[in-house]
Amino acid sequence: MVETPLHRNHDFTVLWVGQTVNLLGTRVSMFVFPLVAYALTGSALLAGLAGAAELLGTALALLPAGVVADRVDRRRVLRWAAGSGVVLYASLVVAVALDALTLAHLLVVGVLTGAAAGLFAPAENAAIPAVVPTSQLPSALSRNAARERVADLVGGPLGGALYAVGRAAPFLFDAVTFALAWVLLGRLRTDLRPTPRTSATRGSARRDLIAGFRFVWSRPLFRTLAVWGMGANLAVNAVFVAATLRLVQDGFPAWQIGLVETAAGLSGIAGAVVAPRLIACVRTGRLTVVVAWSFVPLLLPMVCWSHPAVVAAALALGVFLNPAGNAGIAAYRMSVTPPELVGRVQSVSQFLSWSTMPLAPVLAGALLAGLGGRATVAALAVLTALVALLPTLSRAVRDVPRPDAWAAQADWTGAGGRQRLPAGAQAQPRLEGAAGDRREPAGAAPGHP
Missing domain, CATH: 1.20.1250.20 (MFS general substrate transporter like domains)
Incomplete structure (x- = not known):
């Protein structure tokens, strides 16, 4: 049986594009958070804490996220993580528009969006073997590595350019990228539900x-x-x-x-x-x-x-x-x-x-x-x-x-x-x-x- 090339694999393309735009938004926010925190407080220490908030949220979420990925329909987990990003970043846009943004609000959003990223990662990793044959896994993961490097290169300059436009611009961009990811992930066709569990271990x-x-x-x-x-x-x-x-x-x-x-x-x-x-x-x-x-x-x-x-x-x-x-x-x-x-x-x-x-x-x-x-x-x-x-x-x-x-x-x-x-x-x-x-x-x- 002839395998479908990766570039023609519908579900892998959806996963890849969805997480690529998601990742770009995350890199933009990681660059901008310390700048916004410093503008709010004038403290380098608090700016550093704002920059670390997202990483902290991801680290805290990774272990329970693995359990969730093996228990819940992974398509639902992926969309929930993307949808939460829309809501969280939209809250920052509204706060800036009302001139009501606080450091506490910024830190909470940083931790929660990091947690959403930590929830997304194991679910995506568990989904990839379901949509890609084993022989194509190295190529699929190599493409994932490439998108991370591209996001690293583009995220900082893009975040700086958006921040120069206005304090709300990076957060609006992040909300749009997560919304786009949410829409794309809804087009997944493969059944990504985990295998049936025994009653002795459920719960x-x-x-x-x-x-x-x-x-x-x-x-x-x-x-x-x-x-x-x-x-x-x-x-x-x-x-x-x-x-x-x-x-x-x-x-x-x-x-x-x-x-x-x-x-x-x-x-x-x-x-x-x-x-x-x-x-x-x-x-x-x-x-x-x-x-x-x-x-x-x-x-x-x-x-x-x-x-x-x-x-x-x-x-x-x-x-x-x-x-x-x-x-x-x-x-x-x-x-x-x-x-x-x-x-x-x-x-x-x-x-x-x-x-x-x-x-x-x-x-x-x-x-x-x-x-x-x-x-x-x-x-x-x-x-x-x-x-x-x-x-x-x-x-x-x-x-x-x-x-x-x-x-x-x-x-x-x-x-x-x-x-x-x-x-x-x-x-x-x-x-x-x-x-x-x-x-x-x-x-x-x-x-x-």
Whole structure:
């Protein structure tokens, strides 16, 4: 049977376009929130809190969102998340028009829209395997990685331009993007309801959540990737922060420092374009190990030279393989996870991966204050190398094959009623909460947020 190409797959296109406009609105709001908070209060601290509100809401929502994604019709969850964004951002437009906007209102909207994003992510991740065949998962997730990079590049400048028009303009744009996503998601045709649940587990959200953690932690591959994702996200994001702060300390103008982010973003887009070919040609385990080590040699020039051109070249080259690493391991995790557990496994993995990211600026700042620029980059290079040893020394990671062999390793009950297991694996007892493992995570490959 000939598979429908992704660009002609109606439901994947709806999901992709819907989340693309949704993501663009989110990036605009993340850029604008600190500016509005500072204009309201004149406090840099409160502006920083406003910028963190959305991330906090997402982190808080991820774990329960995985349970929801495995219990409720995912189409309804996706539309509810998009619709809540319309209402929340419209409330800010009204508040600005009435000259009644307060910091508390802004923070509440930030947290709640972040929670909506956290609710959306596991539901979308659980929906993708339902609308895309396993052989096309790497390409589908590579396209998702590309849209994130594009949103990162466009969101800031667009947010700044809209803010220059008027304080309400960015919020109106956000409301419109969420409304468009809500309309598009209503056109999904695939049945996205989760598989029927047993009566013994219905209603036990805590048991369902534990089942997701247990599934990730009981498998050596997923467990290794989870720990590696936590360490790699801490180290790599600390590198980005430290490199930027070092350039600031050395007196380079803001426009030159901004080119570092631009170079990294463009490289990420290019990496997403070639990711499907890389994933198809290289064993996924080996590709993961290469990604784990990709930043280490590139940090050596940064130890010796603090210059925007050197930093931009090093970080751009390091980011290039990230989309392939993220998409490859995330697609493999989806393909071998039981369908009724996909939402929880994705949310648990994403939550663990995100858990260390808020510590990255703290680590970078502390090292710069205590060691200075050159020693800080050297220390982070050593940390990145130590973290890279985790997947390198794990046979479970190294042995992950190319996509054409993934189907034979699916760890779930197939249509014939028999559990399909990786070669040489022993059958696992049935998990509580099961009816019969992404950015990003089982510990996603590291990525600059």
